[in-house]
Amino acid sequence: MTKVSVDTAQLPFQPGPKPTADTYGLDEWRNLTADQQPTWAEHPDFSSSIEELSTVPPLVFAGEVDTLKARLAEVAQGRAFFLQGGDCAETFEGATADKITARVQTLLQMAAVLTYGASMPVVKMGRMAGQFSKPRSSNDETRDGLTLPTFRGEMVNGFDFTEEARVHDPNRMVRGYHTSASTLNLIRAFTGGGFADLRHVHSWNMGFASNPAHSRYESMAREIDRAVKFMEACGADFDALKTTELFTGHEALLLDYERALTRIDSRTHRPYGTSGHFLWIGERTRGLDDAHVDLLSRLENPIGVKLGPSTTAEDALALIDKLDPHRIPGRLTFITRMGAGKIRENLPRVVEAVEGSGAKVVWVSDPMHGNTVSTPSGFKTRNFDDVVDEVRGFFEVHQAIGSHPGGLHVEMTGDDVAECLGGAAAVEEAHFADRYETLCDPRLNHMQSLEIAFLVAGYLARD
Numbered sequence: 001m002t003k004v005s006v007d008t009a010q011l012p013f014q015p016g017p018k019p020t021a022d023t024y025g026l027d028e029w030r031n032l033t034a035d036q037q038p039t040w041a042e043h044p045d046f047s048s049s050i051e052e053l054s055t056v057p058p059l060v061f062a063g064e065v066d067t068l069k070a071r072l073a074e075v076a077q078g079r080a081f082f083l084q085g086g087d088c089a090e091t092f093e094g095a096t097a098d099k100i101t102a103r104v105q106t107l108l109q110m111a112a113v114l115t116y117g118a119s120m121p122v123v124k125m126g127r128m129a130g131q132f133s134k135p136r137s138s139n140d141e142t143r144d145g146l147t148l149p150t151f152r153g154e155m156v157n158g159f160d161f162t163e164e165a166r167v168h169d170p171n172r173m174v175r176g177y178h179t180s181a182s183t184l185n186l187i188r189a190f191t192g193g194g195f196a197d198l199r200h201v202h203s204w205n206m207g208f209a210s211n212p213a214h215s216r217y218e219s220m221a222r223e224i225d226r227a228v229k230f231m232e233a234c235g236a237d238f239d240a241l242k243t244t245e246l247f248t249g250h251e252a253l254l255l256d257y258e259r260a261l262t263r264i265d266s267r268t269h270r271p272y273g274t275s276g277h278f279l280w281i282g283e284r285t286r287g288l289d290d291a292h293v294d295l296l297s298r299l300e301n302p303i304g305v306k307l308g309p310s311t312t313a314e315d316a317l318a319l320i321d322k323l324d325p326h327r328i329p330g331r332l333t334f335i336t337r338m339g340a341g342k343i344r345e346n347l348p349r350v351v352e353a354v355e356g357s358g359a360k361v362v363w364v365s366d367p368m369h370g371n372t373v374s375t376p377s378g379f380k381t382r383n384f385d386d387v388v389d390e391v392r393g394f395f396e397v398h399q400a401i402g403s404h405p406g407g408l409h410v411e412m413t414g415d416d417v418a419e420c421l422g423g424a425a426a427v428e429e430a431h432f433a434d435r436y437e438t439l440c441d442p443r444l445n446h447m448q449s450l451e452i453a454f455l456v457a458g459y460l461a462r463d
């Protein structure tokens, strides 16, 4: 994240002795149910790993988090749009300059399309620099009669199907921290160093010219180019377009990691999670009286909660009471992932209740997680048409109620993988053999990501 412009004179500086973790109850979660946690407390390196993480520099800074809070307040009030995207599960090996560049480029391209379509600012966020742990449906995986612990993300264990790789190893948290730091370093360099210049948006798309969605992108890119030239001719200051803000967020699943990276800010004396700007609670760990909700309720960061198809209006209202008791616009983001077949039926009652309560939450559509299917040969995939249908349903529901369809959350990559079926380039199962790379859920590839950005830009233009 670049261009931090927080006026420190305006911050509620607290004189006097610095509060401690106890002041804020930052360890209360330890007395509560914590689902989906690694079994590594007895590992010989557990204490030293936690100690190290408790003293390393923060990955993100409290002032940046405050900037994000201000941006999400705008989204909550219908004046901006929120784009979140990245891998389902980041990998250590995948944290290369090329792959990070491709993902950031794709996100920025998507954001440019959405900004043009929505005629409003787009708050950009990578599911990056921290998305290394996964909740799973099952604790074990069996192959050819051998049963081993399931893969839970590289911050917990390895993907290889061996006993050794599948051990829950706390040293992996430390490696995850350092991998996040180098990823963030590159993101900061890109977004602050002219790479994000809107005037280059066109050339970023080279190499995909044969894709049907490409021609559609090219024509809008030309329109953006024309708009930029028009503004330039009018004397607009284009230095402002050379840099951009790109925030980071991930599922705050590993409570050991999140707690170790919580810091009390020296300016405000308030606790901030410093592993990422935005932290969310997954569908499987959002129990109201459970550990994840407790720890995140105590942090200053804006918080997300995934809402699956079984979410009731009462669930949503109770989450608001816990996570946004002061009803701060943008403090809470509800990321709905109900599935294309259920969203039109199940979302309205949740949105109506929340809007009626006076809370100003950010509504985001995750059209991925309610639409996962497995092929007969065992690949997890998603049909592009289902993904599009859920986004369309999300817009229909919000448009009918008069609430702001505030954002899109996608599992995507900048690479030309074949993991989700369909789209303009017609990805088929036959392509999986060579181009299926994800270690967890299937991602939209570069072209499918752009395609969805165009579709959403179209919905926003009509909104």
Ligand SMILES: O=C[C@H](O)[C@H](O)COP(=O)(O)O
Binding pocket: 088, 134, 135, 136, 137, 138, 440, 441
């Ligand atoms: O990313 C989300 C979850 O980790 C994933 O969907 C769980 O998948 P599973 O059902 O294969 O465990």
Ligand SMILES: C=C(OP(=O)(O)O)C(=O)O
Binding pocket: 088, 135, 251, 281, 282, 283, 284, 306, 337, 369, 441
């Ligand atoms: C685990 C995830 O999602 P959900 O909690 O919605 O299932 C995810 O975002 O990868």
Ligand SMILES: [Mn+2]
Binding pocket: 088, 089, 369, 411, 440, 441
């Ligand atoms: Mn996922």
